[in-house]
Amino acid sequence: MNYTEEEITYTELHTEYVKLYKNNKGLLDSMHYAAFVQQGILPQERHFKRLFSDYFIMYKPQSIIGGDLYWVGQKGNLKIFAVGDCTGHGISGAMLSVLALSFLNYIVLGKDFTLIGEVLDEMDKKWIETFQQGIELGYNNDWMEIGIGAYNTETRELQYAGAFSKLTYIVEDELVELVGNKYPIGGWQLEKERKFKTHQIILPKNTTLYLSSDGFKDQFGYKTGKRYGSRRLKDFLKQIVKLPMSNQKIIAEKEFISWKSIEEQTDDVCLMGIKL
Amino acid sequence: MKKLEIAARDQTPLIILDKENSIFEIRGYSYPDEALEFYSEIIDWFKEYIKNPNTETKLILDLIYVNSTSIKFINEILKKLDELFLTGKTVAIEWLYMADDEDMQQLGSVLKDFHKVPVTVSVKKNSKENGKQKMF
Numbered sequence: 001m002n003y004t005e006e007e008i009t010y011t012e013l014h015t016e017y018v019k020l021y022k023n024n025k026g027l028l029d030s031m032h033y034a035a036f037v038q039q040g041i042l043p044q045e046r047h048f049k050r051l052f053s054d055y056f057i058m059y060k061p062q063s064i065i066g067g068d069l070y071w072v073g074q075k076g077n078l079k080i081f082a083v084g085d086c087t088g089h090g091i092s093g094a095m096l097s098v099l100a101l102s103f104l105n106y107i108v109l110g111k112d113f114t115l116i117g118e119v120l121d122e123m124d125k126k127w128i129e130t131f132q133q134g135i136e137l138g139y140n141n142d143w144m145e146i147g148i149g150a151y152n153t154e155t156r157e158l159q160y161a162g163a164f165s166k167l168t169y170i171v172e173d174e175l176v177e178l179v180g181n182k183y184p185i186g187g188w189q190l191e192k193e194r195k196f197k198t199h200q201i202i203l204p205k206n207t208t209l210y211l212s213s214d215g216f217k218d219q220f221g222y223k224t225g226k227r228y229g230s231r232r233l234k235d236f237l238k239q240i241v242k243l244p245m246s247n248q249k250i251i252a253e254k255e256f257i258s259w260k261s262i263e264e265q266t267d268d269v270c271l272m273g274i275k276l
Numbered sequence: 277m278k279k280l281e282i283a284a285r286d287q288t289p290l291i292i293l294d295k296e297n298s299i300f301e302i303r304g305y306s307y308p309d310e311a312l313e314f315y316s317e318i319i320d321w322f323k324e325y326i327k328n329p330n331t332e333t334k335l336i337l338d339l340i341y342v343n344s345t346s347i348k349f350i351n352e353i354l355k356k357l358d359e360l361f362l363t364g365k366t367v368a369i370e371w372l373y374m375a376d377d378e379d380m381q382q383l384g385s386v387l388k389d390f391h392k393v394p395v396t397v398s399v400k401k402n403s404k405e406n407g408k409q410k411m412f
Contacts, residue, residue: 087344
């Protein structure tokens with residue numbers, strides 16, 4: 001059969017289209033599967049429930065899988081929780097998040113420490129070691145922002161350390177922010193050995209704590225063209241703080257979606273709330 | 277040296293790198309899907325520029341939002357300017373942020389602390405559009 005020039009071009013185009021479609025579908029399928037695995041690596045409800053009866057976790061990767069992470073664990077009398085945000089999102093972010101989780105498991109559960117800041121000191125060391133070659137070639141400077149808290153149920157003392165991260169707590173309608181150090185885990189380094197300060201404070205029962213990555217406050221709103229912002233987020237948390245945590249999660253998700261509207265999600269989102 | 281000029285788009289900033297007229301600007305939003313692709317051209321430009329720079333270089337960073345991957349690359353640009361600064365040339369960075377944007381103010385301060393090249397962190401005077409649809 002004789003094809004016209006137009007028909008040949010159409011056939012070629014169609015073949016290429018089908019190739020690309022299959023390729024893209026294959027990639028998306030692997031990402032969806034990876035999301036399933038990432039969910040398995042992150043703490044499950046039963047891990048939370050052993051430690052905190054009233055909590056919520058809102059986790060929304062920007063691109064199926066993501067660079068945000070959360071972690072909970074126990075060490076002696078300390079109930080430990082963390083929220084982290086690795087550079088990038090999608091596949092590269094997710095790989096870093098898995099690395100970060102393995103460091104947390106190793107350091108918190110395997111090493112001795114007195115102050116929670118020491119966990120971040122150690123994480124920074126391990127991170128630099130891991131990417132040493134990349135750093136030497138002047139190439140890699142991935143980093144992680146992370147906030148980590150340790151609550152002693154007996155003494156009611158909260159320890160907090162942060163790398164570019166803040167912990168918000170609300171007690172009796174008063175909102176307080178504990179601010180971490182202004183440098184990340186990894187990334188560009190000035191100091192030989194980076195040290196992270198541990199905040200220590202006694203907190204009464206019914207204090208509610210929040211740890212968040214930047215994704216919520218950085219979300220662009222379709223209707224306003226503005227970012228949600230940390231001030232608005234703080235006001236929002238003050239509004240919902242008295243509700244049961246499971247309700248807070250639902251309302252926070254609604255708030256996020258209503259702000260974002262049809263705008264694309266700007267970054268990975270991770271918001272953790274814990275009622276002591 | 278060839279001028280590099282890229283119009284601002286939804287997720288990438290306006291780039292003007294003009295050695296002849298001594299204009300070096302990055303303005304707008306930076307959260308590209310392909311950050312490496314976008315920024316490697318710019319970093320390569322600076323690598324070339326510092327081999328034969330102007331006696332004075334001032335880079336304006338006027339950004340509304342920068343995602344973490346973009347910050348990585350902005351750091352690489354500033355590292356190049358650190359190198360230039362250390363050769364004794366006059367180099368400065370002007371970091372501009374919107375009046376009520378604590379985050380961008382903080383980011384400017386952090387970059388200032390981490391780099392050798394002098395960085396001034398100041399409020400942007402005019403809240404005009406940066407060639408982008410989003411309104412402030």
